[in-house]
Amino acid sequence: MSLPSVPELPGIGRRENLRDRIRDAVRAAIISGELRPGVVYSAPALGAQFGVSPTPVREAMLDLVKEGLVVPHPNKGFRVTEVSDEDLDHLAAVRLLIEPPAVRETVAVIPDDDFPALRRLAQDIVDAAERGDLVGYVEADHVFHLTLLGYTGNPFLVEVVSGLRSRTRLLGLTPLLHSGRLVRSAAEHHELLDFVEARDPVGAELMTHRHIGHVRGLWAGGGRGPR
Structure with missing residues (x-):
């Protein structure tokens, strides 16, 4: 099964701390619903959207795992958590x-x-x-x-x-x-x-x-x- 496409997200440009900028942008995308609850997104797909490699995306997503915003799915990506x-x-x-x-x-x-x-x-x-x-x-x-x-x-x-x-x-x-x-x-x-x-x-x-x-x-x- 193919993973869902990533919505249009703003580029993050050259920043002092790339991991933090990606984390903040993904967090905002989750809060606004641009990244949908229950959907699994891959680090390579998000990285392509941001114009960066998958590595800082994975690092940023692991920060969001600690915040409870996403759940890791091995070999697939990260699922956005749902809030009742x-x-x-x-x-x-x-x-x-x-x-x-x-x-x-x-x-x-x-x-x-x-x-x-x-x-x-x-x-x-x-x-x-x-x-x-x-x-x-x-x-x-x-x-x-x-x-x-x-x-x-x-x-x-x-x-x-x-x-x-x-x-x-x-x-x-x-x-x-x-x-x-x-x-x-x-x-x-x-x-x-x-x-x-x-x-x-x-x-x-x-x-x-x-x-x-x-x-x-x-x-x-x-x-x-x-x-």
Whole structure:
């Protein structure tokens, strides 16, 4: 039986750490649904898509095995793990406990001089949406939120949230993209920064809560609206 074809994924170019870049790109492709749950993908096929040899792809995939995102199949490749609706509900519930109050905490400590860089990170999400690049969208979203949470000064919190976000699935991004709503959703990140820059901790916390509701609802493809 032939293995499934690999979807169009963005090239990763020349990077300082090739393994990390491949790992991040594949993780984003899994979260966005570009790499489908339950499907086995081979390292040579993914390597050809990225324009690299299979070796760094295998190394990156082994990192994702540790994260629980893929399962190795000897002599075949790596199967993307499936996540149940119940698991997604549990993930969202934990994120709602952690992220909104953490963002509220950052409002008072982010230096004014850092906002231009944060705005650029937010715009990276919008730009990816406008390009129709779902993998780039997920990657940029990941970087933005973890950078924002980094201002708590708590690396353990950032690590936990990173793991929770990696296990999330956003299979509803494709319909949002086709309907033209993904760009509007991406703009929420600028709205969140508006509250943070205005030093409005309550608004920032509520906006983060709304954002996570979208992740579990419309963006997950579950047919639910925001909570």
